[in-house]
Amino acid sequence: MPELPEVETVARTLRPQVQECLIEGAEVLRSGSLHPLSLPLATLAGRRIADVGRRGKLLLVHLAPPESGRTPEETAPDLLAVHLRMTGRLMVYAPGTPPGSHTRCVFDLRTPDGDRRRLFFDDTRAFGLVLAATPEILQAWDFWRELGPEPLEIGEREFAALLRSRGAALKAVLLDQKVIAGIGNIYADESLFQAGLDPRRKASSLSPAQSRCLLAALKDVLRRSIAQCGSSIRDYRDANGDVGAFQNSFAVYGRGGAACVRCGRPLQKIRVAGRATVCCPHCQK
DNA sequence: AGGCTCCTGTTC
DNA sequence: GAACAGGAGCCT
Numbered sequence: 001m002p003e004l005p006e007v008e009t010v011a012r013t014l015r016p017q018v019q020e021c022l023i024e025g026a027e028v029l030r031s032g033s034l035h036p037l038s039l040p041l042a043t044l045a046g047r048r049i050a051d052v053g054r055r056g057k058l059l060l061v062h063l064a065p066p067e068s069g070r071t072p073e074e075t076a077p078d079l080l081a082v083h084l085r086m087t088g089r090l091m092v093y094a095p096g097t098p099p100g101s102h103t104r105c106v107f108d109l110r111t112p113d114g115d116r117r118r119l120f121f122d123d124t125r126a127f128g129l130v131l132a133a134t135p136e137i138l139q140a141w142d143f144w145r146e147l148g149p150e151p152l153e154i155g156e157r158e159f160a161a162l163l164r165s166r167g168a169a170l171k172a173v174l175l176d177q178k179v180i181a182g183i184g185n186i187y188a189d190e191s192l193f194q195a196g197l198d199p200r201r202k203a204s205s206l207s208p209a210q211s212r213c214l215l216a217a218l219k220d221v222l223r224r225s226i227a228q229c230g231s232s233i234r235d236y237r238d239a240n241g242d243v244g245a246f247q248n249s250f251a252v253y254g255r256g257g258a259a260c261v262r263c264g265r266p267l268q269k270i271r272v273a274g275r276a277t278v279c280c281p282h283c284q285k
Numbered sequence: 286a287g288g289c290t291c292c293t294g295t296t297c
Numbered sequence: 298g299a300a301c302a303g304g305a306g307c308c309t
Contacts, residue, residue, distance in 0.1 A: 003303060032291085057304080085304050087293080102293085125292045127304065143305085168286075177305080184303050233303065234295080253303095274287065276301080 002084045004151070004182030005225035006236050006244065007054050010090055014239035015052040017092045018061070018119060021109040023047050028130075033104035033123065035131035037141055039077050041105065044132055047077075049109075056147050056181025058083055059090065077132040081144070082121060087235045088128030093118045105130055124235065148180045151218050160211040163203040170206075171199035172273035174218075183218070185275050186231055186253045191218040193252045198284045199272045224249065252278040 002010065026041035028034045034041070050064040061080040082090060092109075095116035099106055105121040121130060131141070138144050149158065162180065166173045173179050174188040183191075192199050194217035197210060206214065225231060230244035233254070237243060247254075251261050256269025260280040270277050 006303075083304085086302070123292095124294070125302090125304095127291065172286080175304090186303060231303075236303070275304095 002088070002230070002236055003057060003184035003187050004054075005187070005222055005246065006230035006238075007057050007059050007084065007182070008226050009230045009238045009244060010059055010084070011052050011054045012238075013242075014059070014090055014092070014119075017117070017239060018049050018109060019051060020112050021049050021117070023049065023063075023107055024110050024116075025106075025108040026132075027106045028104065029099055029106065030104045030126060033121070033126060033128060033130060035081075035129045035141075037137050038131040038133065039075070039137070041107075041130070041132055043075070043077055044080065044107070055144075056150070056177060057184070058144075058147075075134070077134055077137075079133050079135075079138065081131045081133060081138075083129045084123070085125070085127035085129070087124040089120075089122045089235070089237055090239050091120055091122065091237065091241055092239060093120060102126075104128065143177070146178045148176070148178050151180050151182060151215075152222060154180070154215065156212050156215055159215045160206075160208060163206055163211055163214075166203040168203060169200050169272055170197060170203050170214075171275070171277060173203040175273055175275070182222075185277075186233075186250075187218070187221055187225070189253045189278055190251060191221045193279060193284060194221060196284055199277050199279055200270075201285075252280070254278070 023044045026044040028041055048064040051062045053060040059082040063078050066076055097118055102122050102124045103120050104123045107119040109117050109119055171188050174183045195214040225246040228244055228246040231246040232243035252267055255267050256278045258267055260267050263282050265282050267278050268281050
């Protein structure tokens with residue numbers, strides 16, 4: 001579900017609710033939701049949340065160094081990474097709120113004012129993962145180590161070089177987290193439409209001008225979505241439980257058979273890289 | 286590159 | 298009932 005704009009929105013809405021909070025307890029309710037490389041969540045107890053951030057589609061909870069010297073430094077996590085995959089949610093609840101049937105992890109927090117609150121990781125389809133990590137564990141995680149650059153920070157030359165080296169379809173390349181981090185099915189389709197490029201086209205076949213155009217479209221679509229707090233198709237909610245609004249601005253995603261906003265001809269629904277793909281045969285070449 | 290898998294819920 | 302869903306890893 002959540003792609004870069006949604007995870008960014010979760011980070012922004014979660015931060016004010018948990019920053020500076022002390023983690024009094026943390027528990028996994030479904031063992032499969034804990035990444036195999038993760039430290040036990042009990043190692044988070046007694047730690048303070050320094051900040052909340054994002055890298056690609058990963059939500060990052062940064063921990064302040066341990067208060068006392070009790071915990072040996074080398075075994076203490078400094079980060080909790082959460083991948084929401086398709087249906088994951090992070091939301092804060094009142095103390096005493098019981099876990100729901102899809103709650104996978106529970107974090108009991110105490111604010112600097114002494115108030116208690118509960119952070120739940122809910123995930124209906126249970127594809128999501130949490131990982132409590134030291135810097136060493138993080139570096140041992142292939143997905144993290146191989147994560148491509150942030151699309152909003154990448155330059156034209158770097159982007160062109162990434163595309164030039166790939167013989168796969170444009171859409172497959174955009175979805176590959178090792179090439180660029182954070183793009184999923186929605187924003188791949190939307191940016192390819194905005195750039196007027198056929199998703200099936202070989203990535204290495206783009207002219208320099210087309211490559212620049214695609215990067216500009218990608219950045220524009222991502223920024224516009226972030227400004228609208230992301231897209232809520234079904235499950236996505238931010239950390240306040242609120243929906244996004246960018247689904248109202250989709251040009252192609254979920255609009256197969258409907259009229260192209262540019263030329264009025266019917267949009268085509270095809271399959272590219274194993275994913276449902278909507279594009280305009282007339283406007284995208 | 287394409288197909289199958291992990292899950293559960295919704296829609297056709 | 299079958300198909301499908303914001304992801305990604307594994308297998309030919």
